[in-house]
Amino acid sequence: MVRTLRTNQVDEAMPKTQKPVRAYAFEAPIAVPRFEEAAGFYTTPQRSAAMARVKGADTRPEVKFRKALWRAGLRFRVHPKKLPGKPDISNQRLRLAIFIDGEFWHGHDWATKQQAIKTNRGFWLPKIERNMQRDRHVNARLHAMNFRVFRFWAHEIDRELGRCLAEVLGYVRQALRY
Secondary structure, three states, X not given: OOOEEOOOOOOOOOOOOOOOEEOOOOOOOOOOOOOOHHHOOOOOHHHHXXXXXXXXXXXXXXXXXXXXXXXXXXXXEOOOOOOOOOOOEXXXXXXXXXXXXXXXXXXXXXXXHHHHOOOOHHHHHHHHHHHHHHHHHHHHHHHXXXXXXXXXXXXXXXXXXXXXXXXXXXXXXXXXXX
8 A cells, every 4th residue: 555645744554664655746656666577577687787787876977077066166065865866966055956867767868768668668667757757856846945956968978068067167156146
């Protein structure tokens, strides 16, 4: 049984092992099936090994962008646990949150790319759509906290680092004036 709770609400009847589901004001969370053979999903040992190497933090584009920001004189925190979505880069004083999103995991050009997924579509389509939904929710929560949110695709950091850096530094200059 899925229960919808407010962020700080605790249900005494809920088993201690089950985490409360957060209520979303604007859309219901997309259900993602568990990836297991019992649910009809399969994987090969090679695919399993490749997926185990996927990193969630400190990816090459993320480190590249952090180094560029540091060289430009901007100081920041990495993956702060107190902010919604744990931004890749943040500065509390400037109310700045930066995310570097991977194209596959966050649905870049999703209208066309979802057709390319051929195996385990029943898992991957809801999984990526749920990630996209969570990104929207995190953006809304950060905006409500008066943060300026920047989201860059990993390929933008690789190909257009200067433009991405200029966007962020433009905001920083403007924020420091006030």
